Amino acid sequence: MGETSTSQAPVDEVDERAPLLGSSESEPNEPEAPAKRAGKWVARNAVLISVSLLVLAVIIILCIFFASYRPKKPTTKTALCLTPACVHASSEILYNLSPDYKNLDPCDDFEELVCGGWDERHDLRPDQGDAFTGTIMSENSQMLLRHILEAPYPEDSDHSSFSPAQLLQSVSSVDQQNFDKLKAAYDACMDEATINKAGVNPLLEVVHQIAELFPVTESVVHKRTPLLGKGKDDILDLLIFLYKLGLSPLVSLGAGADDKDPDVVVIQVSPPWRIGLPAKNYYEDPKILKEYKDTVAQVLENLYPDDKHESAALHADWMRSSGHGKIAARGKAIDSSNEIVEFEKQLAAASPNPEDAQDVTKYYNPMSLKDADSLTPQIQLANVLQKLAPLDYTINRLIIASPQYMNNLTQILFSTSRETLQTYFIWKVVQAFSSEIEADEIKPYTRFSNKLQGKDPDSSPERWRTCVGHVDDGLGWILSRFFVEKAFSEKAKNFGDQIVSDIKEMFIEKLKKTKWMDKSVVELAIEKVHKIVQKIGYPTKSPDIMDPPSLQHYYESVNITPSTFFQNTLSMSRLVVSLQWSSLGKPVDRNEWGMTVPTVNAYYNPPGNEIVFPAGIMQFPVFDVNVPQYLSYGAFGSVSGHELSHAFDSTGRHYDQNGNYTDWWTNSTVEGFKERAQCFVDQYAKYTVPGPDNKPLHVNGKLTLGENIADAGGVSAAFAAWQKRRAETPNQDLPGLEYFTQDQLFFVSYANWWCGKSRKETAINRIYTDPHAPKWARILGTMANSRDFKDSFKCKNREPVCELW
Template sequence: MGAQTSKSANEGDAERTPLLTDPQIDGIDQPAGLIKRPGRWLARNAVVVSMSLLILGVIGVLCLFFRAYKSGKAAVCLTPACVHASSEILYNLSPDYKSIDPCNNFEELVCGGWDERHDLRPDQGDAFTGTIMSENSQMLLRHILEAPYPGDSKHSSFSPARLVETLSSVDQQNFNTLRDAYNACMDEETIKKAGVSPLIEILHKVAELYPAQGSINRGTSPVSRQDDKSLSDTVLFLARLGVSSLVSFGAGADDKDPDTVVVVASPPWRIGLPAKDYYSDDDVVKRYEDTLVNIIDQLHPDLQDDKQDKIAASSQAKKFAHAVVEFEKKLAAASPDAEDRDDVTQYYNPMSLKDAELLTPQVQLGHIINSLAPSDVTTQRLIVSSPDYMKNLTSTLKDTSKDVLQTYFIWKTIQAFASDIEADELKAYSRFTNELQGKDPDSTPERWRSCVSHVDGGLGWILSRFFVEKAFSEKAKEFGDQIVSDIKDRFIEKLRVTTWMDQSVIELAIEKVHKIVQKIGYPTKSPNILDPSNLQDYYRSVNISPSTFFQNALSMDQFEVAREWSALGKPVDRDEWGMTVPTVNAYYNPPGNEIVFPAGIMQFPVFDVEVPQYLSYGAFGSVSGHELSHAFDSTGRHYDQNGNYTDWWTNSTVAGFEERADCFIDQYSKFTVPGPDGKPLHVNGRLTLGENIADAGGITAAFAAWKKRQAETPNEDLPGLDHFSQEQLFFVSYGNWWCGKSRKETAINRIYTDPHAPKWARILGTMANSRDFKESFGCAVKEPVCEIW
């Protein structure tokens, strides 16, 4: 009733209010009759006045249009978002950007200012624009975790917390779980008070599972067939904690039957040192061995039991450490090279469980796998990613003493949980790992950063639900879908005119693009992060306490292992995501034929719905095109439109691809970083091949997609950047995404292990391979150095 009464009163006021301002307000005393005359005249001539105003408006717009057309300039966007974007670009550009030749040194042009204005923290080995974005997301997550549960009044318009009371209660319970995990991690006093005690309990369990009666001092006890059960039980115990030792085990989609979950047995991703190449560096090996001596002397259960003779214990620690390093050298030598590790043509070796057990009988693969699998599932078949490693492991174990193998298991456990312990006994290891990356030896990340990562790693989907509410919108999701869809369309057009592919392959390739599933922003299944009850059920088996950080971390690890293995015996869940929502990254999954873009990467300055589209297409669009191009790179090309690993390319098409791929290998192999001995260390062109192909294909598809959109809806210019055309700013935006710097030691580590080229090489190499870039900047040579898509 109140609203109706008010409405009636307002309508009455409208009827009585004169068209012009009340004369009493103006302070002009006029007769009432004079006030009514203009109103009557306008009423009689309303049509004439309206038409006159309309004509004048059209003339004004046409004048502005022809003036802009004559000058050849678009309108300048002066919104806060555009001013912010413009300042970010100017901030990153070299101070001398107007005098730098973009065709020769584009990386310096777009990143010179970034380099000058960003320093690495003592705890950082490298950083780039994505690092800044990730840390901005971390800051947002910190604010979420340190604030009270947001009440209804604080939720965004599409918040999942605008729920009925019962669901809102579950949502708050989930939030409390997050906060408990975070607070337990932040409670450094309690963590330091516990010291190494939680780790010692696990180490004693390992020593009990794989006992070694003798010592190196008193003579060795070689591994024998009688030890197979205890060896296997130890590997199994560690696997349940998420620790890889002699063999890594996992469950995932079968490459040749992508709807079926299969077991995979592979060499450990990391033997001991971060890469097998390090075992050839005498200086690194010496420092590594010294670190082991220090840690083993303090934490090895057998040595702690005999501490009355400290000199003898230290002597044993040295012998143990040296023997373990020599053992690791053998394992590393038997492991695949980095460029072969993820090559499906190398790692896909299906065999029966019985045949696989013959490769490494000591490990008892059947016992371990069937213990990890659900009780109602029996595994008869698996993928052995490196049969040669398994064979070499057998001979290596025969030549290894039980003391060494036990110490190796203990050392792998220490490495796995070192980051979860605050104790002086582990300082030597943290110093070594820091030095290996060029960091300050005693540096540590700010505790809150580590704790945000801890929560994201263990309860990431609940955290994702609160991140989405703060940092993502339906408008952003729609724009992301538009960009990815546009790029798929442009890639199809590129395929249609590809001359080195046979027509039959082109048709299947187009079908594959059509079938690529695009996942944008956040999952709404497996789990549905907008459904509190679904999230609570998903993490039901995780035990979180506000006072037991180590036990929380252990429970998270065990949950993740159990969740992975619970997929056995069921169809592949194609609704799962491999990255949590705050992650600043993206991926293509070949068996799933899907491209996935978490909301974390869809943030400023890579992605913004409020700025001219050439910026988002240049950065996020190129990322999207990159992931789509992976469907046809050196790995993705082996998977058909349904995600099956199969030979669907004709011989002539394969030959055409390999000829062009060799160009990329040669091109990127010429890029170098300073090596450990001061000599140039070359980028591994084979290891980085797939990423380099994807970079080139991605930027080509993104540029074509944006140009089509620009033709339909012209973009505005940015203030202060009239030195560049919109086409050029597309590439500036791309280059800004990769601005970064790295310490020498971290750069070396990445050359050994990272399938991506250094950030600066990704700028220079991709620009050299982009015809659109060369035409946009008027380079003398327009022909790309290398080109596939």
């Protein structure tokens, strides 16, 4: 500022400097008028102004040009997925939708909107009582398993990269031996000629062993021998014999984790899961009871014809030559059937209602062996248990699910004759193994069972379906190994882990916002979520299905021959029982799975605090790594959230973060839960199906409470998990489904999983016994309880009917 430059400044700096610095002359000039100064400035800079205006014009023109040709932002229109997987998924949804879906209000009847087409496209086979999307998935898996079982052992070139034969070349011969065992069991089941030729004889072998172990005195008709008479101790050997075959007459015995000490295996005693008829309600229906009695009479008459029957003499000779004990002398078969059914009726009346049988606060009753044995002295419970348990195991305590039932059983047995009991035990064997026998003698019971479910009385599944199920029941882990190779992948397992982990994260966020739970309870609940073990796809321990030697050792005791189907079945049953009882005295094996890999299902185990998802349920359309994620999050994600929500439902809430049955909720939190849970009870009790007399039969809101709570929590957590994922990675749209937003398709995918239909009789049976609400109610009730659903479809009333999380 103090110096005077004698050099001429650049043209573009002259006026910039002038206002700030004075002239080089010694005396200042007089100031000029503004207009005059501006005119001089323009004159001096005319060229500069012209150039600047030209540049500005060019810039404006270029901006307009590029703006008009600039591609639209990706957010204005989502990309369309046209891969085969997406086209398949889209077509499946479109086929299932009601043809009139655009004119239906989703807020009024979402089930009809999503499933109207499914109902039209799927008819129940004569041998089916009901079916839903999960049934179709299961049958697709069955078809795959059939192809595996009817094909030769895959050669090296046929193995996928996801195979133990690739991972462990040194044990491929063991893998083939396992496969051969699998195939022999399937082939024996498929050999209908041999099975038909054997007829009822394999079953009679078991029946005659009952007569040998628990004989009765040949007596004049109507004379009855009391149980506590001479030879009363023989019931001990009979019960042990039946229990080792997997039967549960009078009481159900087993071993499992102690709810209050989940690392310890304890003996559990409960009423039989099924007395005779599928539900105790049926014993109050005179029409069904008469049909049942007539059925029992027909089967008994077929098995043991009286003296007028042409085969009676041959049967008596066979009995004597075989050295078997005596079977009760009978008058008319209908008399014996009346006695059996009346005995069962008393047992059913003594049994707890289904909702109480699943209530841990009612079924957890620890007792000493001495106290438990005193409840039913006639069946010598202590002696039975000591014969079943390992020799080195000392029985200190056991869990009695229903002491009241045990007390009632004492009174019932006191007034029941040996003849009636023997016939009852024989009838239990007939019921248990009727599906393993092809004989006219058993057909009356098969027809009755079918009719009770609304099926065609003379229908039966295709033989290959029966045999796939037979192999899955008896050699399931070997079958799982070959299923995984064909139907699963590492990519699928990782995606499943991702979904379940996302669900856990979102459930924690929901717990943090829950107002009715005390802060201390929320903190423990969050810890419980963190500790939930997630098992995805298949087990790698106990047994490791990817390790052929492990599988071979697991099934070492199962004897399979290609010509003895019934004996194969008994051998399989004995293994299941022996594995259970051999667990006594050992820590709980937390690596075990309760479902084989092809199973289309999932579960939460409270004492183990674990959620388990077999690969069977991780299949299209519930789960697919190759389609937009809102489909998998809507279906499989909701299933995952459902199982996780069980950790805090009416049962799971009683177990803490370590799986211990304990009171870890504060009183105010319990009251808050009960108030909201009652809402679910009342809501679902309003749903009905046509009853036996065509009057409305209401859903049991108490029996289905835990599942209904889990449905609501599952969808809520899954939707939140998907929203977070879509924010990170936008999903593509599906072709032909432009009518729906991606949010809406999330719920369409959820409901699509539950599309199904049921025969009236099967629906009634499920109301009596099933802790799940009808499939259609699981759609309507869950959507009514979903704020996210109502927001997505812009329903007038956005408030959930019932809400916990």
